[in-house]
Amino acid sequence: METEAVYARPELLTVADTVARDKSIDRDEVIEAMEQAIQKAGRSKYGHEHDIRATIDRTTGAISLARYQEVVGSVEEIENEVAQLLLPEAQKIKADAEVGEFLIDPLPPIDFGRIAAQTAKQVIVQRVREAERTRQYAEYKERKGEIVNGLVKRIEYGNIIVDLGRAEALLRRDESIPREHFNNGDRIRAYIMDVREEQRGPQIFLSRTHNDFMAKLFAQEVPEIYDGVIEIMSVARDPGSRAKIAVLSNDSSIDPVGPCIGMRGSRVQAVVGELQGEKIDIIQWTTDPAAFIVNALAPAEVAKVVLDEEKQNIEVVVPDEQLSLAIGRRGQNVRLASQLSGWSIDIMTEAAESEKHREEFNTRSQMFIEALDVDDVIAHLLVTEGFSAIEEVAFVPVEDLVDIEGFDEGIAEELRVRARTYLEQQEAVLTERSKELGLDDDMQGLPGVVPAMLVALGEQDIKTRDDLADLAGDELIELLQGASYKEVPTATQADEIIMAARAHWFEDEEAAPEAAEEEVAAEDGGEAEA
DSSP: OOOOEEEEOTHHHHHHHHHHHHHTOOHHHHHHHHHHHHHHHHHHHHOTTSEEEEEEOTTTOEEEEEEEEEEESSGGGOSOTTTEEEHHHHHHHSTTOOTTOEEEEEOOOOOOOHHHHHHHHHHHHHHHHHHHHHHHHHHHHTTTTOEEEEEEEEEETTEEEEEOSSSEEEEOGGGSOTTOOOOTTOEEEEEEEEEEEETTEEEEEEESSSHHHHHHHHHHHOHHHHTTSEEEEEEEEETTTEEEEEEEESSTTSOSHHHHHOGGGHHHHHHHHHTTTOEEEEEEOOSOHHHHHHHHTTTSOOOEEEEETTTTEEEEEEOGGGHHHHHOGGGHHHHHHHHHHTOEEEEEEHHHHHHHHHHHHHHHHHHHHHHHTOOHHHHHHHHHTTOOSHHHHHHSOHHHHHTSTTOOHHHHHHHHHHHHHHHHHHHHHHHHHHHHHTOOGGGTTOTTOOHHHHHHHHHTTOOSHHHHHTSOHHHHHHHHHHTTOSSOOOHHHHHHHHHHHHHHHHHHHHHHHHHHHHHHHHHHHHHHHO
8 A cells, every 4th residue: 555645734733822822722623623624625636426535744744645545344334335335356456464454545635725725724613613712611610600701892792892801701781780881992800600612612601790799899909808717607798889798807806897887998999899889797607597687787786686596587677767777778778687697587676576565465364264264364474485276285284384473283283274275176067068069088187287278278279188299388378378367378388288188199109010010910920820
């Protein structure tokens, strides 16, 4: 066999070096693109069914062009009669040819015509573009969560195309701070929110409204945050208007708030300036939710807080003159404090709280008067001592009732008996109502489901266990609220009820294979007897 046709084109290496440098991609990828372009031109000249391969020497730029034919052992293996040939035919050309070997037939240099040159150019441009996109994606996916600087390249319908130097990125209108304005050529700083590989290439999405943008800005301005001495625990923003940031010091000798503010406010002002004047409250983080929320509601003063840890809800009582300050303009202050802490916050004045307590006191007293058939003095005493439900009176130890001033053991035992009798009567009424509504028996006994809840569900047309199992947790809560059910479960409790209702589905799935096995075994036994 002759050697492959080789012809030198040293200028190709110069072009490859220039393109690789300008596009920031590997030189070999550019040369591979050139090889593919020459191969495509060769196949256009000699026929697309031929296996034409081109190689460019990485040192001299010499081009080798040849046709390859694969040696196969049988007719069944031939997929391309032009690019493959049988072993006997191959051995006529090369005596020691073996199956799997390629016979190489060198080809003369190609004289690129206008169309071939244009095709080759398109192949090179396409491959270089693909290589550039791959490089961009690999580079920027690792930088997700960083702050980058760029120049505004153009603005399209409020969306800003940012030139990052080695790639372009998109800052959508809804990720820009309200009322901020940029012109072409302006410098811009933003947070890499996401990097996606899409059909048109890697897409880099920026944000200036993301909470982490503010956190990263503080890390750049405050060395203690960058070094890990101070930690940012939570951020809540109303972009362009106001923000709250909670910080914790990992060194008990360092106050976390002071370093974030800086000398004469220099550090926090640098962040405020970048965020178009967004006012920032810096709050010390604490594991005590009550103390943390009191701090988060600053500058408002708080008189009292009442926590409901199960529902992640907190009632905050403020002096009458502090109400508007605590709520903030359009509810901004309480909303940001809620986002920062993760708790639902209800704010009321001292006067409103007093009125609420009076109403609760009267409501509970009336409940005890009617349910236990007692006078208002006894009812008031029960409420004053913290009793809020008939169940508490029915099942509390006798000693707890005897401890109430004016109660002896006889009164305590009588109250317990009356409470239990009332509960039994109520349960009988609810059971009868359940039958009237046509509720299935298998609804009874589900964890977290009480008779009153069953009736409320039945009135909302949830009458079987499968009806309940088909609901989502939030749908269950919404139905019970619509039925004016008093003890609406929390999201966690609702999910547990739904999962308990679905338990029989999984039992059925497990039982089905076992039943099938028993049936097969029975059939096998019958055949054996026959």
